[in-house]
Amino acid sequence: MSYRIASWNVNSVKARLSHLQTFLSKTIPDVLFLQEIKGETLPEISVEYHAVYKGQKTYNGVAILSRIPVSPILQNLPGDDLDEQARYLEVEWQNIRLINIYLPNGNPVETEKFNYKINWLNRFIKRLDELRGARIPFLIGGDFNIIPEDKDCYDPEIWKKDALYHPEIVKKFRSILNLGLTDAFRVFNSAPETYTFWDYQAGAWPRNRGVRIDHFLTSPTITDRLINCTIDKTPRGWDTPSDHTPIIVEISE
């Protein structure tokens, strides 16, 4: 037996309610991470799922839907009491800490937004190091807004000037991996041009000019349990889609 956990930046739950319901009934994941719910509260999505969320008016917002109840542990990333952006949700599920993140975009580079992304990453690394030190198994999923390497985007030279692939940001991503974590998708698929996000503009989707920025990272004992990790491109092709498509990870029970 195995569990399947999915993650999807829906770019507004309200605007994507029917897509969400279609995805849930087709895929039936045990857990679904949502990012950019774009509301203070979460509307009823499915009676089959329990929901915990951290919402915010207009921007951001993260939610976890689960077929079994989960216990909220943290609804904010520690380390900055003044940070009011809803981007972090940590829950206990089946003796695993599930961490849903909507990492800051960071554009434009050389602005306060870029600094916020760097600071957020530093706080995040600190939190993960705490969990590691406490020997707590964890699985991180979400919209990282980080391109790990050249083959995860259509034109590396262009993207290096963007906060999604800025060398300073990529270095932080490597620091996260160096805590002993694994990019679950790359365990099963080494193909380039496999993306999770395509801009609404300039025909990015039909031309497959995308980026792989949505990820699942696993701590060592969860890495040992990995069965598969796939990107489901179908929802990106639906009418009035989110600009992101879901990623799904499967682990043994």
Add this chain to the structure above:
DNA sequence: ATGGTTGGAAGCCAA
């Protein structure tokens, strides 16, 4: 080389 699109909000900002 530039601009193109979408969602949420009621201005434009964020992506």
